[in-house]
Amino acid sequence: MNESYALITGSSSGIGLEIAYYLAEKGFNLILTARRDGLLKNISKDISSKYKVKVDFISSDLSKKEAPNEIFEYCNSKNYFVEILINNAGYGIVAPLHESSMEDEEKCIRVLSISVIALTKLFIPIMMEKGGGKIMIVSSIAAFAPPSAIQSLYGPTKTFVNRFSEAVNLNYNKNGISSTAVCPGYTVTNFHTASGVQDEMDRVPKFLKKSAKRIAIEGVNAMLKGKAICVPTKTWKIIAFLISSVPQSVFKILSSFIAPGRFNK
Numbered sequence: 001m002n003e004s005y006a007l008i009t010g011s012s013s014g015i016g017l018e019i020a021y022y023l024a025e026k027g028f029n030l031i032l033t034a035r036r037d038g039l040l041k042n043i044s045k046d047i048s049s050k051y052k053v054k055v056d057f058i059s060s061d062l063s064k065k066e067a068p069n070e071i072f073e074y075c076n077s078k079n080y081f082v083e084i085l086i087n088n089a090g091y092g093i094v095a096p097l098h099e100s101s102m103e104d105e106e107k108c109i110r111v112l113s114i115s116v117i118a119l120t121k122l123f124i125p126i127m128m129e130k131g132g133g134k135i136m137i138v139s140s141i142a143a144f145a146p147p148s149a150i151q152s153l154y155g156p157t158k159t160f161v162n163r164f165s166e167a168v169n170l171n172y173n174k175n176g177i178s179s180t181a182v183c184p185g186y187t188v189t190n191f192h193t194a195s196g197v198q199d200e201m202d203r204v205p206k207f208l209k210k211s212a213k214r215i216a217i218e219g220v221n222a223m224l225k226g227k228a229i230c231v232p233t234k235t236w237k238i239i240a241f242l243i244s245s246v247p248q249s250v251f252k253i254l255s256s257f258i259a260p261g262r263f264n265k
């Protein structure tokens with residue numbers, strides 16, 4: 001096991017893509033993964049041409065049970081030491097709970113959480129052997145908020161991965177391994193189109209929408225410092241504080257004005 005790499009899931013667009021560019025700027029070698037092979041190839045070429053880092057990619061569908069193992073085996077076959085694991089891939093289910101199929105719910109939960117656990121479990125032993133590593137889980141402000149009327153299981157799944165991140169810290173900080181749960185608010189990416197909620201996103205006031213680049217920079221810096229939780233941007237730090245201090249019924253009423261669609265269907 002030789003050179004160190006950062007493995008980033010969901011690095012073909014949005015927050016994951018910006019994390020890839022920011023880590024390359026900082027001199028980290030990269031392994032990119034997502035489903036869109038052509039995009040990953042072009043991104044790898046572009047990053048390699050701009051920064052003095054090694055970039056490789058493996059296309060993989062994390063809704064499939066075997067995907068984490070395939071990614072792990074690929075890294076082993078290339079002798080890559082994954083010193084940084086960024087669990088970022090994600091989307092929300094377009095249909096409401098009573099209309100979605102159980103298969104679609106399971107696939108989404110697998111991408112958002114089971115694959116996160118699987119990849120973490122696979123890469124932690126090597127991090128322990130090497131004396132340390134960094135893990136990031138791109139969660140969401142939804143982890144702290146009441147569950148939304150749209151995408152019923154998205155928030156609860158993000159709460160789950162936050163608790164999982166805490167468990168990793170509790171058990172592996174002593175081995176030099178830290179896990180950072182990055183919890184962004186509304187971020188301008190392909191997420192809302194991919195998750196069928198672009199109309200709701202269009203109604204959100206501009207001051208609440210942050211760029212993926214900002215989220216990536218704040219998230220990566222928090223991860224490198226070994227912070228347990230990161231809520232990027234001052235605006236969303238204040239909102240996270242309000243969510244924890246204002247009664248949920250009041251929060252839902254406030255939200256129905258500033259972010260219609262989440263709690264008023």
Ligand SMILES: NC(=O)c1ccc[n+]([C@@H]2O[C@H](COP(=O)([O-])OP(=O)(O)OC[C@H]3O[C@@H](n4cnc5c(N)ncnc54)[C@H](OP(=O)(O)O)[C@@H]3O)[C@@H](O)[C@H]2O)c1
Binds near residue numbers: 012034088192
């Ligand atoms: N945008 C927001 O407002 C927001 C807010 C809070 C948290 N988040 C979280 O941020 C993370 C990144 O989302 P984003 O906003 O950057 O959205 P995005 O631009 O849609 O990016 C999502 C990434 O996940 C990948 N992905 C989706 N399904 C996948 C699958 N089955 N297997 C492997 N990769 C898959 C996509 O690549 P392929 O399509 O090529 O597979 C893409 O690279 C997600 O975990 C999301 O929950 C987003």
